[in-house]
Amino acid sequence: MKMIYLDNAATTPLDKDVFEAMKPYFCEHYGNPESQHSLGKKAEFAVIRAREQVARALGASDNEIYFTCSATEANNWAFRGVVSLCKKPKKRIITSAIEHSSIISCVEDLVEQGVEVIQIKPDNFGVISPQSVIEALDPNTILVSIMLANNEIGTIQPIKEICQAVKKYNKDILFHTDAVQAIGALDVNARDLGADMLSISAHKFYGPKGVGALYIKNGVKIQRLIAGGNQERGQRGGTSNVPAIVGLGAAIKKAVQDRQKNSKHIRALRDYFIQKIEENISYAKLNGHRTQRLDGNVNFSFDYVKSQSVLNMLDIKGIAASAGSACTAGNFKPSYVLMAMGVPEELASSSIRFSIGKYNTIEEIDYAIEALTETIAELRKLSPLFVDIKTKKYFA
Structure with missing residues (x-):
């Protein structure tokens, strides 16, 4: 049956066109993108092209896209990276009570480190109002994160309006959105939304599992989460998963086109x-x-x-x-x-x-x-x- x-x-199931794009990088173009020989250069070019595809889909610049192993990693990097680099003695993070479990678990850890976390409850339809976010802001707020669309109930949040309200209060407060469920369903433009950071995951839009990305707006500084080599411009160590990254690029390009x-x-x-x-x-x-x-x-x-x-x-x-x-x-x-x-x-x-x-x-x-x-x-x-x-x- x-x-x-x-x-x-x-x-989502892996799109056949995406799989075809990935296949050569398993057995033919298997070089390390950091290597200087021709096999390495082919792999490096594939990563560069995928980064361009993701940037174009999100209305971003190439150097604002950082590949990760998942959106869970991207979400953790956004939160922990902001907290680690902030020198304020008191830090407040505002998020919602209906975020993905990767964010719920992350802020629980940060509370134990002395960070104050405000989790805003939605209305009966699952909507987070801009006013409820405004009321939670204070001088110690360093980060606000509200997901673009909920993974359980599908409710789409007024992210642009929320972000505008936050920036009006204090332009230095960073704004992050988990856009994992929105790619391929909504027109997701990081600049138009006003987000400083935005997380995505390939397997939610017919791409491969085990690869995601974090958009970090130019000028925004956060602490790296994984120390290592020069991958991702020195911000995320570890050998690049070239086939998966190629799959992410191909999947997001097709998701936007279709x-x-x-x-x-x-x-x-x-x-x-x-x-x-x-x-x-x-x-x-x-x-x-x-x-x-x-x-x-x-x-x-x-x-x-x-x-x-x-x-x-x-x-x-x-x-x-x-x-x-x-x-x-x-x-x-x-x-x-x-x-x-x-x-x-x-x-x-x-x-x-x-x-x-x-x-x-x-x-x-x-x-x-x-x-x-x-x-x-x-x-x-x-x-x-x-x-x-x-x-x-x-x-x-």
């Missing part, structure tokens, strides 16, 4: 999926903003069932989905994103995230709706709490 993959927010076509296709499937869920399944609550959300994100809570039970049954029926972020899904706890939005724990424990990608079809969505409707009905029949008060019958 072929799996229907509806977990594209966790990772964005409008893919978005139209994905958004139509998303809207259809949401409509059918609301028509066919009772006690289903859409999580996140109804319109201000990523094209492929469908996140619902279903009363009287548990996420893990639903996911297990869907998996048996050939459907891959998730209960939230792939980086936290294994702990079986209610989504901290939904809890921060004020969703009751029972509903937060029953949320399912379907994330649609460019390869999905209407036939797959139809099957997913049928399988989901059956699954919810089957599980609710096992719940002594779920019974129609009037008819005394179980129903979905």
Whole structure:
């Protein structure tokens, strides 16, 4: 049985064109980009070209792009690099309570180092308002970081407005955004957003796993995270993963070129999926903003069932989905994103995230709706709490 993959927010399949671009750098052009011979120069040129592709996609200059092994590394570098270089006796960082787990975990470490961290809660739709950020600013604030689009609920944040408000308060406060989920879905221009730093990851837009990048605006100084050689202009040591970097460049170029076509296709499937869920399944609550959300994100809570039970049954029926972020899904706890939005724990424990990608079809969505409707009905029949008060019958 072929799996229907509806977990594209966790990772995407590698695009065949991207793979073809990567292949020569595994077995033919395998030189170290730091080497001076011809094999090394071919690898160096490939890295230079990929850096140009990423810069062009983000509206940046080549020398503002730094390759990393992941967006998790990029996020950690942004936070720890700013804190390490800052000489202020008191330091405040402002972020949100619904950031990716790599940022949540990072700021927990920084708190232990004496950094004050303010985590702003969103509204009931998962939106962080510029006003809430303004109210958290103070003279000790050195960094503000709000993700561009949420990985669990798909809500898109007003990053440009938030950044403008921060810079109006104090232009020296650095602004970072995790744009991992936004590439290929939104027009992501670092300069237009006003960000000083911006993180991305290739495997979220049909590129390879194990490679990401951090945009650092010219003039912004942060401490390097990994000491070593002269790679990344001396800011990030370690031999360059040339095939992966080539894949990142090829993937982001294609993601930007095909964005409008893919978005139209994905958004139509998303809207259809949401409509059918609301028509066919009772006690289903859409999580996140109804319109201000990523094209492929469908996140619902279903009363009287548990996420893990639903996911297990869907998996048996050939459907891959998730209960939230792939980086936290294994702990079986209610989504901290939904809890921060004020969703009751029972509903937060029953949320399912379907994330649609460019390869999905209407036939797959139809099957997913049928399988989901059956699954919810089957599980609710096992719940002594779920019974129609009037008819005394179980129903979905």
